[in-house]
Amino acid sequence: MTHRQSPADHQVVAEEAKAKAKPGTWLPVLVYRSSVTAGNVARLIGDGTIVVYRPRGSFEAYAARHESGTAVWTRYVAGLDVEPMPDRLTVRVPDYGPQRGYEGVRIATVEISSRCSRCGGPRGPVRAHSFVRDGARLICDRWTNACGHVEEYSAVLAEARQLAASAGPGGRNRRKPPIAGVDGGRYKAAVDLIAEYLREVPHWRALSASNVVERAGHAEAARVIRRFVQASPTGHSTSARGAALYLNDLDTRTRMAIKDEAARTKGATK
């Protein structure tokens, strides 16, 4: 995939994102030399400061490492029931060890970025792949990136090691902010319940959370979580934290839609 040359023609990108046959498809905007600039551009797309991406909330954007800088990707989501993109994926990869000619293999479950290491485009979808080694059946994950970049398991393992090292004490994973439900939101009670559990079990799974939420009387939230798990590229290893953030996202979008509607009504009666 080629990326556009500077400056970003946001009008063209926005039109293309809206016209895509498959709605919700992520498109590359531009590759920036500065990661700070890229982060700012992604924010300005998401909040509709750049006018072609209005109304606010109709586009999502993120900045991700690209082999020659930091890429900004965007997708058109207005009126679409799209799943939020997680920052990380949990995958099972075969680890043949560091030595050449070493015959053994073990399956390592590791956390990696949800974005392609070369262009920053979305990774996946992830699917299970089973193979037989020394008479034993092993299961690992495979994924095909829409960008077409093929990734070696050895590079994926190196990325996971780097990520784990940066997530040590004081690292980014240690500083995850606590989750709280959106005030007045339909799923607030369910999110607050999940948040309570997460304080005790930080690596809680979403499916387990859906059962607890259901038993507590939040049947609809439980159904939404199960659909989220089914649609998620990480499947059964999808985290409860991810599910809670998804519920918050739904509540936030509902609140924004109500606000926009109120603003329109007010404008009409002036």
Ligand SMILES: [Zn+2]
């Ligand atoms: Zn790629």
